[in-house]
Amino acid sequence: MSGLRARQKADRHRRIIEAAAELFREAGYEGAKIEAIAAQAEVSVGTIYNYYQNKGDILGAIVSLEVNEVLNAGQGVVARPPANVGDALDTLIGIYIEHSLHYLSKEMWRQAMAISTQLPDSPFGQAYTGLDRALTEQIRALIARLQTLGLVRQDIDGAALGELIFNNMNMMFIEFVKRDAAKIPELRAAIRRQNRILVAAIGA
Amino acid sequence: MSGLRARQKADRHRRIIEAAAELFREAGYEGAKIEAIAAQAEVSVGTIYNYYQNKGDILGAIVSLEVNEVLNAGQGVVARPPANVGDALDTLIGIYIEHSLHYLSKEMWRQAMAISTQLPDSPFGQAYTGLDRALTEQIRALIARLQTLGLVRQDIDGAALGELIFNNMNMMFIEFVKRDAAKIPELRAAIRRQNRILVAAIGA
DNA sequence: TTCTAAAATTGAGTCAATTCTGTTTTTATG
DNA sequence: CATAAAAACAGAATTGACTCAATTTTAGAA
Numbered sequence: 001m002s003g004l005r006a007r008q009k010a011d012r013h014r015r016i017i018e019a020a021a022e023l024f025r026e027a028g029y030e031g032a033k034i035e036a037i038a039a040q041a042e043v044s045v046g047t048i049y050n051y052y053q054n055k056g057d058i059l060g061a062i063v064s065l066e067v068n069e070v071l072n073a074g075q076g077v078v079a080r081p082p083a084n085v086g087d088a089l090d091t092l093i094g095i096y097i098e099h100s101l102h103y104l105s106k107e108m109w110r111q112a113m114a115i116s117t118q119l120p121d122s123p124f125g126q127a128y129t130g131l132d133r134a135l136t137e138q139i140r141a142l143i144a145r146l147q148t149l150g151l152v153r154q155d156i157d158g159a160a161l162g163e164l165i166f167n168n169m170n171m172m173f174i175e176f177v178k179r180d181a182a183k184i185p186e187l188r189a190a191i192r193r194q195n196r197i198l199v200a201a202i203g204a
Numbered sequence: 205m206s207g208l209r210a211r212q213k214a215d216r217h218r219r220i221i222e223a224a225a226e227l228f229r230e231a232g233y234e235g236a237k238i239e240a241i242a243a244q245a246e247v248s249v250g251t252i253y254n255y256y257q258n259k260g261d262i263l264g265a266i267v268s269l270e271v272n273e274v275l276n277a278g279q280g281v282v283a284r285p286p287a288n289v290g291d292a293l294d295t296l297i298g299i300y301i302e303h304s305l306h307y308l309s310k311e312m313w314r315q316a317m318a319i320s321t322q323l324p325d326s327p328f329g330q331a332y333t334g335l336d337r338a339l340t341e342q343i344r345a346l347i348a349r350l351q352t353l354g355l356v357r358q359d360i361d362g363a364a365l366g367e368l369i370f371n372n373m374n375m376m377f378i379e380f381v382k383r384d385a386a387k388i389p390e391l392r393a394a395i396r397r398q399n400r401i402l403v404a405a406i407g408a
Numbered sequence: 409t410t411c412t413a414a415a416a417t418t419g420a421g422t423c424a425a426t427t428c429t430g431t432t433t434t435t436a437t438g
Numbered sequence: 439c440a441t442a443a444a445a446a447c448a449g450a451a452t453t454g455a456c457t458c459a460a461t462t463t464t465a466g467a468a
Contacts, residue, residue: 008434009446034425044448049426110321118318120382129382160398167375167398168368178324178333194364194371201405212464213416238455248418253456 015041020058029111056115060124067131070099086199109177136166219245233315260319264328271335274303290403313381340370
Protein backbone atom coordinates (compact mmCIF):
# COMPACT_ATOMS: atom_id res chain seq x y z
CA MET A 1 0.00 0.00 0.00
CA SER A 2 2.65 2.53 1.01
CA GLY A 3 3.73 1.83 -2.47
CA LEU A 4 6.73 0.69 -4.33
CA ARG A 5 5.64 3.18 -6.93
CA ALA A 6 5.70 6.09 -4.50
CA ARG A 7 9.13 5.16 -3.25
CA GLN A 8 10.55 4.80 -6.73
CA LYS A 9 9.05 8.12 -7.62
CA ALA A 10 10.64 9.94 -4.72
CA ASP A 11 13.91 8.27 -5.51
CA ARG A 12 13.79 9.30 -9.15
CA HIS A 13 12.92 12.86 -8.17
CA ARG A 14 15.94 12.95 -5.92
CA ARG A 15 18.24 11.46 -8.53
CA ILE A 16 17.11 13.93 -11.18
CA ILE A 17 17.60 16.93 -8.90
CA GLU A 18 21.02 15.74 -7.78
CA ALA A 19 22.14 15.08 -11.32
CA ALA A 20 20.83 18.43 -12.53
CA ALA A 21 22.37 20.38 -9.64
CA GLU A 22 25.74 18.81 -10.33
CA LEU A 23 25.61 19.42 -14.07
CA PHE A 24 24.27 22.97 -13.72
CA ARG A 25 27.18 23.79 -11.46
CA GLU A 26 29.72 22.11 -13.70
CA ALA A 27 28.50 23.10 -17.13
CA GLY A 28 26.08 25.94 -16.47
CA TYR A 29 22.38 25.86 -17.17
CA GLU A 30 22.59 25.97 -20.95
CA GLY A 31 25.55 23.63 -20.97
CA ALA A 32 23.72 20.95 -19.02
CA LYS A 33 21.89 18.99 -21.69
CA ILE A 34 18.71 17.16 -20.77
CA GLU A 35 20.16 13.96 -22.21
CA ALA A 36 23.14 14.31 -19.93
CA ILE A 37 20.97 14.91 -16.88
CA ALA A 38 18.87 11.89 -17.84
CA ALA A 39 21.95 9.71 -18.25
CA GLN A 40 23.43 10.83 -14.95
CA ALA A 41 20.14 10.25 -13.14
CA GLU A 42 19.75 6.89 -14.88
CA VAL A 43 16.34 7.64 -16.32
CA SER A 44 15.22 8.41 -19.83
CA VAL A 45 14.60 11.84 -21.29
CA GLY A 46 10.89 11.10 -21.40
CA THR A 47 10.84 10.37 -17.70
CA ILE A 48 12.36 13.71 -16.85
CA TYR A 49 9.52 15.38 -18.70
CA ASN A 50 7.13 13.23 -16.76
CA TYR A 51 8.44 14.73 -13.55
CA TYR A 52 9.07 18.31 -14.66
CA GLN A 53 7.28 20.32 -17.31
CA ASN A 54 10.49 21.71 -18.72
CA LYS A 55 14.13 22.30 -18.02
CA GLY A 56 13.37 25.45 -16.09
CA ASP A 57 11.23 23.58 -13.58
CA ILE A 58 14.21 21.43 -12.66
CA LEU A 59 16.20 24.54 -11.85
CA GLY A 60 13.14 25.83 -10.04
CA ALA A 61 13.14 22.92 -7.66
CA ILE A 62 16.74 23.68 -6.75
CA VAL A 63 16.04 27.38 -6.26
CA SER A 64 13.16 26.58 -3.92
CA LEU A 65 15.45 24.58 -1.69
CA GLU A 66 17.82 27.51 -1.44
CA VAL A 67 15.26 30.20 -0.80
CA ASN A 68 13.47 28.17 1.85
CA GLU A 69 16.74 27.82 3.67
CA VAL A 70 17.21 31.58 3.52
CA LEU A 71 13.70 32.18 4.84
CA ASN A 72 14.46 29.89 7.70
CA ALA A 73 17.64 31.70 8.59
CA GLY A 74 15.76 35.00 8.46
CA GLN A 75 13.33 33.83 11.15
CA GLY A 76 16.01 34.21 13.77
CA VAL A 77 16.55 37.86 12.99
CA VAL A 78 12.84 38.62 13.07
CA ALA A 79 12.57 36.92 16.45
CA ARG A 80 15.50 38.77 18.00
CA PRO A 81 16.41 41.81 15.91
CA PRO A 82 19.35 44.13 16.70
CA ALA A 83 18.14 47.07 18.78
CA ASN A 84 18.58 49.57 15.96
CA VAL A 85 16.46 49.91 12.84
CA GLY A 86 19.33 50.25 10.39
CA ASP A 87 21.21 47.30 11.83
CA ALA A 88 18.11 45.16 11.97
CA LEU A 89 17.40 45.66 8.28
CA ASP A 90 21.02 45.24 7.36
CA THR A 91 21.25 42.00 9.30
CA LEU A 92 18.20 40.47 7.66
CA ILE A 93 19.18 41.56 4.18
CA GLY A 94 22.72 40.41 4.90
CA ILE A 95 21.44 36.91 5.59
CA TYR A 96 19.56 36.85 2.32
CA ILE A 97 22.49 38.02 0.30
CA GLU A 98 25.22 36.03 1.98
CA HIS A 99 23.28 32.79 1.61
CA SER A 100 22.28 33.47 -1.96
CA LEU A 101 25.32 32.10 -3.74
CA HIS A 102 25.67 29.03 -1.55
CA TYR A 103 24.07 26.50 -3.90
CA LEU A 104 23.28 28.68 -6.89
CA SER A 105 25.80 30.38 -9.14
CA LYS A 106 25.03 33.80 -10.59
CA GLU A 107 24.36 32.13 -13.91
CA MET A 108 21.80 29.85 -12.29
CA TRP A 109 20.11 32.84 -10.64
CA ARG A 110 19.96 34.66 -13.95
CA GLN A 111 18.28 31.71 -15.57
CA ALA A 112 15.89 31.23 -12.69
CA MET A 113 14.85 34.88 -12.70
CA ALA A 114 14.48 34.91 -16.46
CA ILE A 115 12.27 31.84 -16.45
CA SER A 116 10.11 33.19 -13.68
CA THR A 117 9.27 36.31 -15.68
CA GLN A 118 9.07 34.48 -18.98
CA LEU A 119 6.64 31.82 -17.76
CA PRO A 120 4.93 33.30 -14.72
CA ASP A 121 2.19 30.66 -14.85
CA SER A 122 4.43 27.61 -15.00
CA PRO A 123 4.83 25.69 -11.75
CA PHE A 124 8.18 27.32 -11.21
CA GLY A 125 6.96 30.78 -12.12
CA GLN A 126 4.26 30.56 -9.51
CA ALA A 127 6.58 29.09 -6.93
CA TYR A 128 9.09 31.87 -7.50
CA THR A 129 6.44 34.53 -7.07
CA GLY A 130 5.42 32.79 -3.87
CA LEU A 131 8.98 32.88 -2.59
CA ASP A 132 9.25 36.58 -3.34
CA ARG A 133 6.05 37.13 -1.44
CA ALA A 134 7.36 35.14 1.51
CA LEU A 135 10.50 37.28 1.63
CA THR A 136 8.45 40.47 1.46
CA GLU A 137 6.29 39.11 4.25
CA GLN A 138 9.34 38.41 6.39
CA ILE A 139 10.61 41.95 5.99
CA ARG A 140 7.17 43.20 6.88
CA ALA A 141 7.23 40.96 9.96
CA LEU A 142 10.54 42.46 10.99
CA ILE A 143 9.07 45.94 10.71
CA ALA A 144 6.07 44.94 12.78
CA ARG A 145 8.45 43.52 15.38
CA LEU A 146 10.41 46.77 15.46
CA GLN A 147 7.18 48.67 15.87
CA THR A 148 6.28 46.47 18.82
CA LEU A 149 9.68 47.18 20.31
CA GLY A 150 9.07 50.88 19.89
CA LEU A 151 11.93 51.31 17.41
CA VAL A 152 9.72 52.20 14.46
CA ARG A 153 6.92 54.75 14.54
CA GLN A 154 3.46 53.23 14.94
CA ASP A 155 1.89 55.31 12.19
CA ILE A 156 4.17 53.87 9.47
CA ASP A 157 2.44 51.85 6.74
CA GLY A 158 4.26 48.60 7.39
CA ALA A 159 2.92 46.78 4.34
CA ALA A 160 3.98 49.46 1.89
CA LEU A 161 7.32 49.86 3.62
CA GLY A 162 8.02 46.13 3.48
CA GLU A 163 7.31 46.08 -0.24
CA LEU A 164 9.47 49.12 -0.82
CA ILE A 165 12.43 47.60 0.97
CA PHE A 166 12.04 44.19 -0.64
CA ASN A 167 11.53 45.54 -4.14
CA ASN A 168 14.60 47.73 -3.90
CA MET A 169 16.72 44.92 -2.49
CA ASN A 170 15.48 42.47 -5.09
CA MET A 171 16.18 44.80 -7.98
CA MET A 172 19.67 45.44 -6.61
CA PHE A 173 20.17 41.71 -6.36
CA ILE A 174 19.05 41.24 -9.96
CA GLU A 175 21.60 43.79 -11.12
CA PHE A 176 24.16 42.07 -8.93
CA VAL A 177 23.71 38.68 -10.55
CA LYS A 178 23.74 40.25 -13.99
CA ARG A 179 27.30 41.50 -13.48
CA ASP A 180 29.76 38.72 -12.80
CA ALA A 181 32.25 41.23 -11.47
CA ALA A 182 29.88 42.64 -8.84
CA LYS A 183 30.88 41.82 -5.26
CA ILE A 184 28.72 41.14 -2.23
CA PRO A 185 30.17 43.81 0.09
CA GLU A 186 29.49 46.53 -2.48
CA LEU A 187 25.97 45.29 -2.98
CA ARG A 188 25.31 45.41 0.74
CA ALA A 189 26.83 48.86 1.06
CA ALA A 190 24.69 50.21 -1.77
CA ILE A 191 21.51 48.83 -0.23
CA ARG A 192 22.48 50.21 3.19
CA ARG A 193 22.91 53.63 1.65
CA GLN A 194 19.47 53.46 0.04
CA ASN A 195 17.81 52.20 3.19
CA ARG A 196 19.39 54.98 5.22
CA ILE A 197 16.83 57.36 3.72
CA LEU A 198 14.04 55.13 4.92
CA VAL A 199 15.56 54.49 8.30
CA ALA A 200 15.75 58.22 8.93
CA ALA A 201 12.09 58.54 8.01
CA ILE A 202 10.63 55.76 10.11
CA GLY A 203 12.70 55.71 13.29
CA ALA A 204 10.74 56.42 16.46
CA MET B 205 28.82 57.46 -52.43
CA SER B 206 25.97 57.66 -49.89
CA GLY B 207 25.51 54.18 -51.10
CA LEU B 208 23.00 51.87 -52.55
CA ARG B 209 24.30 49.36 -50.07
CA ALA B 210 23.67 51.63 -47.08
CA ARG B 211 20.17 52.36 -48.27
CA GLN B 212 19.34 48.72 -48.79
CA LYS B 213 20.70 47.95 -45.39
CA ALA B 214 18.53 50.52 -43.68
CA ASP B 215 15.56 49.31 -45.66
CA ARG B 216 16.11 45.72 -44.66
CA HIS B 217 16.50 46.73 -41.00
CA ARG B 218 13.19 48.50 -41.19
CA ARG B 219 11.44 45.63 -42.93
CA ILE B 220 12.70 43.11 -40.38
CA ILE B 221 11.59 45.23 -37.44
CA GLU B 222 8.19 45.89 -38.94
CA ALA B 223 7.64 42.25 -39.75
CA ALA B 224 8.77 41.17 -36.30
CA ALA B 225 6.66 43.76 -34.49
CA GLU B 226 3.59 42.65 -36.39
CA LEU B 227 4.17 38.96 -35.81
CA PHE B 228 5.11 39.41 -32.14
CA ARG B 229 1.85 41.23 -31.59
CA GLU B 230 -0.20 38.68 -33.54
CA ALA B 231 1.38 35.43 -32.48
CA GLY B 232 3.39 36.35 -29.39
CA TYR B 233 7.15 36.19 -29.11
CA GLU B 234 7.47 32.41 -29.07
CA GLY B 235 4.78 32.03 -31.67
CA ALA B 236 6.58 34.26 -34.14
CA LYS B 237 8.96 31.91 -35.92
CA ILE B 238 12.13 33.32 -37.41
CA GLU B 239 11.21 31.77 -40.75
CA ALA B 240 7.91 33.60 -40.68
CA ILE B 241 9.58 36.91 -39.84
CA ALA B 242 12.07 36.33 -42.64
CA ALA B 243 9.32 35.53 -45.12
CA GLN B 244 7.29 38.58 -44.14
CA ALA B 245 10.34 40.83 -44.36
CA GLU B 246 11.31 39.24 -47.68
CA VAL B 247 14.78 38.29 -46.60
CA SER B 248 16.31 34.94 -45.74
CA VAL B 249 16.79 33.54 -42.28
CA GLY B 250 20.53 33.98 -42.60
CA THR B 251 20.13 37.67 -43.33
CA ILE B 252 18.17 38.23 -40.15
CA TYR B 253 21.08 36.77 -38.23
CA ASN B 254 23.37 39.07 -40.09
CA TYR B 255 21.47 42.03 -38.70
CA TYR B 256 20.66 40.72 -35.23
CA GLN B 257 22.60 38.29 -33.11
CA ASN B 258 19.51 36.41 -32.03
CA LYS B 259 15.76 36.57 -31.82
CA GLY B 260 15.92 38.51 -28.58
CA ASP B 261 17.86 41.32 -30.19
CA ILE B 262 15.03 41.89 -32.63
CA LEU B 263 12.64 42.36 -29.74
CA GLY B 264 15.29 44.51 -28.10
CA ALA B 265 15.27 46.94 -30.99
CA ILE B 266 11.52 47.35 -30.59
CA VAL B 267 11.79 47.86 -26.83
CA SER B 268 14.41 50.55 -27.31
CA LEU B 269 12.08 52.52 -29.54
CA GLU B 270 9.41 52.41 -26.88
CA VAL B 271 11.58 53.29 -23.93
CA ASN B 272 13.24 56.16 -25.74
CA GLU B 273 9.84 57.61 -26.45
CA VAL B 274 9.01 57.32 -22.76
CA LEU B 275 12.24 59.02 -21.75
CA ASN B 276 11.41 61.83 -24.10
CA ALA B 277 7.97 62.30 -22.65
CA GLY B 278 9.48 62.32 -19.17
CA GLN B 279 11.68 65.30 -20.02
CA GLY B 280 8.69 67.59 -19.92
CA VAL B 281 7.86 66.66 -16.36
CA VAL B 282 11.41 67.16 -15.19
CA ALA B 283 11.49 70.58 -16.82
CA ARG B 284 8.20 71.76 -15.29
CA PRO B 285 7.22 69.50 -12.38
CA PRO B 286 3.96 69.87 -10.41
CA ALA B 287 4.56 72.03 -7.33
CA ASN B 288 4.18 69.12 -4.92
CA VAL B 289 6.60 66.26 -4.38
CA GLY B 290 4.02 63.49 -4.39
CA ASP B 291 2.32 64.74 -7.52
CA ALA B 292 5.60 65.31 -9.29
CA LEU B 293 6.69 61.71 -8.74
CA ASP B 294 3.26 60.39 -9.60
CA THR B 295 3.17 62.36 -12.82
CA LEU B 296 6.55 61.13 -14.01
CA ILE B 297 5.85 57.53 -13.07
CA GLY B 298 2.42 57.85 -14.62
CA ILE B 299 3.98 58.77 -17.94
CA TYR B 300 6.25 55.76 -17.81
CA ILE B 301 3.45 53.37 -17.00
CA GLU B 302 0.77 54.77 -19.28
CA HIS B 303 3.11 54.69 -22.28
CA SER B 304 4.44 51.25 -21.52
CA LEU B 305 1.81 49.15 -23.25
CA HIS B 306 1.56 51.32 -26.31
CA TYR B 307 3.70 49.24 -28.65
CA LEU B 308 4.59 46.32 -26.42
CA SER B 309 2.19 43.75 -25.04
CA LYS B 310 2.72 42.35 -21.55
CA GLU B 311 3.97 39.16 -23.14
CA MET B 312 6.58 41.10 -25.12
CA TRP B 313 7.69 42.89 -21.95
CA ARG B 314 8.03 39.59 -20.14
CA GLN B 315 10.22 38.23 -22.88
CA ALA B 316 12.29 41.37 -23.05
CA MET B 317 12.89 41.41 -19.32
CA ALA B 318 13.70 37.72 -19.28
CA ILE B 319 16.23 38.05 -22.07
CA SER B 320 17.88 41.02 -20.45
CA THR B 321 18.60 39.04 -17.28
CA GLN B 322 19.40 35.83 -19.11
CA LEU B 323 21.94 37.39 -21.46
CA PRO B 324 23.11 40.58 -19.78
CA ASP B 325 26.11 40.83 -22.09
CA SER B 326 24.28 40.51 -25.38
CA PRO B 327 23.70 43.74 -27.29
CA PHE B 328 20.14 43.84 -26.07
CA GLY B 329 21.07 42.99 -22.50
CA GLN B 330 23.46 45.90 -22.38
CA ALA B 331 21.02 48.23 -24.08
CA TYR B 332 18.31 47.30 -21.62
CA THR B 333 20.56 47.98 -18.67
CA GLY B 334 21.37 51.33 -20.27
CA LEU B 335 17.70 52.17 -20.57
CA ASP B 336 17.11 51.32 -16.92
CA ARG B 337 19.97 53.57 -15.99
CA ALA B 338 18.56 56.39 -18.10
CA LEU B 339 15.21 56.09 -16.35
CA THR B 340 16.90 56.09 -12.95
CA GLU B 341 18.84 59.13 -14.03
CA GLN B 342 15.68 60.93 -15.05
CA ILE B 343 14.07 60.31 -11.67
CA ARG B 344 17.21 61.56 -10.03
CA ALA B 345 17.05 64.67 -12.24
CA LEU B 346 13.49 65.27 -11.11
CA ILE B 347 14.58 65.07 -7.49
CA ALA B 348 17.41 67.49 -8.12
CA ARG B 349 14.93 69.84 -9.78
CA LEU B 350 12.62 69.62 -6.77
CA GLN B 351 15.55 70.36 -4.50
CA THR B 352 16.33 73.43 -6.55
CA LEU B 353 12.72 74.51 -6.23
CA GLY B 354 12.96 74.07 -2.49
CA LEU B 355 10.38 71.28 -2.42
CA VAL B 356 12.80 68.58 -1.30
CA ARG B 357 15.26 68.91 1.55
CA GLN B 358 18.79 69.76 0.45
CA ASP B 359 20.44 67.16 2.67
CA ILE B 360 18.68 64.24 0.96
CA ASP B 361 20.93 61.74 -0.87
CA GLY B 362 19.43 62.25 -4.32
CA ALA B 363 21.32 59.43 -6.00
CA ALA B 364 20.23 56.83 -3.47
CA LEU B 365 16.68 58.15 -3.45
CA GLY B 366 16.44 58.02 -7.25
CA GLU B 367 17.59 54.40 -7.24
CA LEU B 368 15.17 53.50 -4.48
CA ILE B 369 12.22 54.98 -6.33
CA PHE B 370 13.19 53.51 -9.67
CA ASN B 371 13.93 50.06 -8.29
CA ASN B 372 10.63 49.90 -6.49
CA MET B 373 8.69 51.10 -9.51
CA ASN B 374 10.51 48.73 -11.82
CA MET B 375 9.88 45.73 -9.60
CA MET B 376 6.23 46.67 -9.36
CA PHE B 377 6.12 46.94 -13.13
CA ILE B 378 7.69 43.50 -13.48
CA GLU B 379 5.01 42.00 -11.26
CA PHE B 380 2.44 43.92 -13.24
CA VAL B 381 3.45 42.43 -16.58
CA LYS B 382 3.66 38.99 -15.04
CA ARG B 383 -0.06 39.05 -14.21
CA ASP B 384 -2.25 39.50 -17.25
CA ALA B 385 -5.16 40.48 -15.04
CA ALA B 386 -3.27 43.33 -13.34
CA LYS B 387 -4.58 46.79 -14.23
CA ILE B 388 -2.74 50.07 -14.63
CA PRO B 389 -4.75 52.13 -12.12
CA GLU B 390 -4.08 49.61 -9.37
CA LEU B 391 -0.41 49.55 -10.21
CA ARG B 392 -0.22 53.32 -9.98
CA ALA B 393 -2.14 53.38 -6.72
CA ALA B 394 0.15 50.79 -5.15
CA ILE B 395 3.26 52.73 -6.15
CA ARG B 396 1.76 55.97 -4.85
CA ARG B 397 1.12 54.30 -1.53
CA GLN B 398 4.71 53.12 -1.32
CA ASN B 399 6.12 56.47 -2.35
CA ARG B 400 4.00 58.23 0.26
CA ILE B 401 6.44 56.98 2.89
CA LEU B 402 9.31 58.55 1.02
CA VAL B 403 7.49 61.75 0.24
CA ALA B 404 6.79 62.26 3.91
CA ALA B 405 10.47 61.77 4.66
CA ILE B 406 12.00 64.08 2.08
CA GLY B 407 9.58 67.01 1.84
CA ALA B 408 11.10 70.34 2.78
C1' DT C 409 33.12 49.01 -69.60
C1' DT C 410 35.35 45.15 -67.18
C1' DC C 411 37.32 43.05 -63.43
C1' DT C 412 38.17 41.86 -58.53
C1' DA C 413 38.08 41.95 -53.67
C1' DA C 414 35.03 42.76 -50.04
C1' DA C 415 30.46 42.56 -48.23
C1' DA C 416 26.06 40.59 -48.00
C1' DT C 417 22.77 37.01 -48.84
C1' DT C 418 21.09 32.48 -48.98
C1' DG C 419 19.02 28.18 -47.33
C1' DA C 420 20.27 23.58 -46.22
C1' DG C 421 22.26 21.53 -42.14
C1' DT C 422 23.07 21.10 -36.94
C1' DC C 423 21.79 20.85 -32.34
C1' DA C 424 19.05 20.41 -28.29
C1' DA C 425 14.49 20.97 -26.02
C1' DT C 426 10.15 19.07 -26.10
C1' DT C 427 6.46 15.88 -27.75
C1' DC C 428 4.60 11.55 -29.08
C1' DT C 429 3.60 6.77 -29.25
C1' DG C 430 4.13 2.20 -28.18
C1' DT C 431 5.87 -0.81 -24.27
C1' DT C 432 6.57 -2.17 -19.61
C1' DT C 433 5.61 -2.09 -14.77
C1' DT C 434 2.57 -1.53 -10.89
C1' DT C 435 -1.72 -1.76 -8.59
C1' DA C 436 -6.32 -3.13 -7.69
C1' DT C 437 -9.85 -6.56 -8.25
C1' DG C 438 -12.24 -10.97 -8.85
C1' DC D 439 -3.11 -16.02 -8.53
C1' DA D 440 -4.62 -14.21 -12.96
C1' DT D 441 -5.74 -9.93 -15.36
C1' DA D 442 -7.18 -5.61 -16.78
C1' DA D 443 -6.82 -0.75 -15.98
C1' DA D 444 -3.74 2.88 -14.72
C1' DA D 445 0.63 4.90 -14.33
C1' DA D 446 5.24 5.42 -15.69
C1' DC D 447 8.86 4.65 -18.94
C1' DA D 448 11.78 4.75 -23.08
C1' DG D 449 13.64 6.61 -26.97
C1' DA D 450 12.51 7.92 -31.75
C1' DA D 451 10.49 11.77 -34.12
C1' DT D 452 9.53 16.69 -34.36
C1' DT D 453 10.43 21.42 -34.10
C1' DG D 454 12.56 25.72 -34.33
C1' DA D 455 16.65 28.72 -33.29
C1' DC D 456 20.92 29.38 -35.03
C1' DT D 457 25.34 28.34 -38.12
C1' DC D 458 28.11 28.04 -42.14
C1' DA D 459 29.93 27.15 -46.73
C1' DA D 460 28.68 28.42 -51.20
C1' DT D 461 26.86 31.97 -54.14
C1' DT D 462 25.53 36.60 -55.46
C1' DT D 463 25.90 41.52 -55.33
C1' DT D 464 28.32 45.86 -54.85
C1' DA D 465 32.03 49.39 -55.02
C1' DG D 466 35.62 51.12 -57.02
C1' DA D 467 40.06 50.65 -59.71
C1' DA D 468 42.05 50.02 -64.20
